[in-house]
Amino acid sequence: MKFHFRGKPIEAKLGDTIAAALYRNGQRIFSRSFKYHRPRGLLCVSGRCPNCLMNVDGVPNVRTCITPVREGMRVKAQNAFPSLETDFLSVTQRFDWLMPVGWYYKTFTHPAMWHAAESTIRKAAGLGEVLPTPRTEYEHAWMHADTAVIGGGWSGMQAALAAADRGEQVVLVDDQTALGGETRYRKRAGEIPAGLIRTIHAAANVKILQSSYCFGLYEGNLLGVLQHSPHPGAAERLVHLRARHTVVAAGAYETPLLFPNNDLCGVMLSTGVQRLLRLYDIPAGKRAVIVGGPERTAEVCSDLREAGIDIIGLLDPAQIVAVIGSGSVRGVRTRSGSLPCDLVVVCGPRIPDAGLVAQAGGKIEWSDAHRAFLPKALPTDVSVVGDAAGETVGNTSVSLPTSKRAFVCLCTDVSSKDLCDGVAEGFDQIETLKRYTTVTMGPCQGRMCQLSAIEVCAHETGRSAGQTGVTTSRPPNPGVTLGVLAGPRHHPIRRTPMHYAHETLGAVWMDMSDWKRPRYYEGSSSAGEKECVLREYRAVRESVGLIDVSTLGKLDVRGHDSGKLLDKVYTHRFSDLRPGRVRYALMCDDGGIVLDDGTISRLGDDRYFVTTTSGNLDFVHQWLDWHLIGTGWDVHIVNVTAGYGAMNLAGPKSRDVLGKLTDCDLSSHAFPYMACREAQVNRIPVVLLRIGFVGETGWEIHCPAEAAEELWQVLMEEGREFGIRPFGVEAQRLLRLEKRHIIVGVDTDALTNPYEADMGWAVKLEKDSFVGKVLLSHAGKEQSRERLIGFVLQGPGVPPDGAAVVVDGRPAGRVTSSRYSPAKMAGVGLAWVQVSKACEGASIEVRIDGKLVQATVTMRPFYDPEGARLRQ
């Protein structure tokens, strides 16, 4: 296989990760550090340290040591200019004395200084660059398990098989490319349990997620699992894994030791060296110095010798004065002389990987016997097994030299000297020290540095590690791409049955929550929005227009007690509504606050057709259901919103158009304003409501959704001789504003009662009892502070929504809706003002573009105040 690194082709062997292939081809420097741009090479070779992050196919910060090579992938270094080998910014380390711990806090004491320096710092520091256009396909998936096992090592496999034997559904999550855990690269840990692996693969009730890591364990045993390349079409998949029981078997991992220049390329963890050797058949160097205690060095020595690597020396870390080399290791200076070498193998302390337990609410406590933090007090339904519980962990104490070059945190270049300075400056608690120095806050999220940081802090403060405690583990750890959290770019869209008819007519769309609605129709003209809206407005006022109102909420309410329920939840009375009649419906909460409005039509003795505003349908349905609980009433409510296409045919010629298609008598005598009929239009069964949101003669037509497109087209066709036009939401809003019809949620808010909104007429306090009655009758008697009024501007302009109303130079209210009214030939609108100004003819000022414009208050509709046109 071949891939491209810095534009040059690199040969890779089957099974190679990117980092392995690069190392085999002689690459030693993999990245430059965050702050000082120091060269960094492979360290852990297990995806836990920050050293191998590169840009792969445009995705930044990819851990190349665990990412398998794919044919043709393009790999680039990041955070280095001009190259990994020569990075000009590495000069910063010469000025490290200028950048003490807490440098940001000490230097940028004034915002202006930060603004001046920010762009330079942003360029110099940090890691990969984010591509503006995501290229990658991300997926989500959901899984359910009786038992989820995290970790595919010996203990994890045992736990999975035990659960499988009990007949449970098991999901095993392993971050490596194959099962086996450390047995894959540590010869002494035992033979690779081939039989065990075969059994587990053969078990029908065990699902194995390879190359997947669990980044969070949330309430209710929800595990966030990131799966790499689940199939060729996707880069990453986020698995929401819900388990009844979780077994953490994540093992233990090795961490670095502290000595000067412990970060040079060629200083590698012993498990990293073993992984390179056993998994990829790569000897990490030729001549090695091994650092560490006797408990690990014997095994490592034997492995290195077997691989033909010379062992130059075996050192205790306390013996090291410094590692020598610029870029890569050239030798180790000790108190008794120098040892030339190209590899320093660090046998560091092992950390039980139990962060998930802490995330789930368990406790992590220091154990002197293990010299490690171990999970204690496990949350319910979580258990820990193997090295994650400290089974074979037995660390010895380590030396803690204070040096500006002994790096604790490789992610953000925090040295042991920095930590000591931080403690000296008063940040002597581990959590504050963390925030002050940024130790444990980099991409590795403390995996490499947490123990060292705690030990340094403990040493400097004279406390024990147990007293010092551990920093809080929070998900996600390890980090995940934002792209995979966002998932596939699929936002649900609601389309009305006439959607494609609008598209053909040249609709300009607007989003109303998930709905697509025509804002206005551009048609084939090149006219702008204003002109188009005016054209649509004129059609409705002078001839006839047609608008899609399918988004209205529609509820079919049946049963003997339907009227009782509606009387209870709406402010008006509906039990006395005659069949064939429609009434305006206003809904308030227990506090008398307006919740929603709509119309209620009585289609039969026990059958009502309720409409709600588009956005409140679900709420209203739930509200009705809730108020039905415990009543024992015979009511059956069905949400039929999607079942009906709805359109409003409005304008003086609407009767002529509809009359061509129906036998129903449409005369005002037979079919008056606020009446409803079930009828046939063009042989399609419909419900006709004679109502007039836009203020003209008109019918709201509800028909089965599957026939709505046809009905729309027939109406457009039959209306052609009258100059019919489709009209959109923008024209509708202008038309209704001229009639002073309010929109709940636009002209009202969470404090509005009907009296203030000038709709006291819709509240029937004489009714027995209904939701909000007590507080409404109270509100009816109280003097309210504000009223909703209409205003006509005396000067030019149209105020934006929310514009200030000013009286005597003081703020006195706000505009909720405003448009230019062709009928008034002036800007008109609705506004909340103090009650003293809520009278016909009062004078107010409205702020438009910073200027105050005079306006006159009116409490009447701006257009056809008597409603004569509606009733024609």
Add this chain to the structure above:
Amino acid sequence: MKRSALFHLHQRAGATFVEYHGWELPAFFASPQQERSQVRESVGLADLSHLAKFDLKVKPEGHCWSLGADHYLVITEPRLDPPPGATDVTSVYTSFRLAGPRTRDVLNKLTSLNVADAALPNRSCAQSSLAHVHTIVLREDMGSIPAFHLLVSREYGESVWEAIVHAGNEFHLCPLGLEAVQLFRD
């Protein structure tokens, strides 16, 4: 002629239409045989919006799906008489059949609902969010082939269809016409 919410989408996909009880339905997309073998091997998706649906408060005679306390759904072939006391909700839903051995793999990419055999046995139903849309999930295997009948509010039909097709890409999911669906009747 009655058109489902997916009519225009089928038209764009090059469907050949047929009239069926007053509905204009896709007879096939590629060929009925090809579509049938795709269902046997992997997974296919059909539009079943024309089936009649009735919402009831009391359990009727015959087979019905229980959606909750005092809430039942009856699904029948078009033009059959509604059960007494029912509200006709045929037009309220866009409904799909997702069928084939990879059906569960597709569903697991779209919903948190547990659709494993033990959690949702044949002839049982559940409701959950699928592609971010409330969905009634009815398990109705076609012989030995796993199959699910999915109902979403009509206006979401196109959006959910596209989400299912997208999730099914890795399994080469194909759209099914009426003919392929009827081939599995027996």
Add this chain to the structure above:
Amino acid sequence: MSFLIPCPNCGRRSVYEFRFGGEVQQALAADASVADWINYRFNRLNVAGMQTEWWFHRSGCRQWLKAVRNTISNEVVESFLPGERE
């Protein structure tokens, strides 16, 4: 927040499938005083511990249910349909 709520109709589901409907309150007589109604509308007990609450299963059966939740641990110990325990 990802705890599970056992729905009497649908079984254990993620809290994301539900709408919170507030704590279950003592019903008020229709002719109760203004002060009582204001208290009912605006004041809550907000207990730390077991609390009976309204939940609406919007992504599932779309019905109201009552659930007893420990507000400290978010553990829902039981749930039932509103008619079942009155």
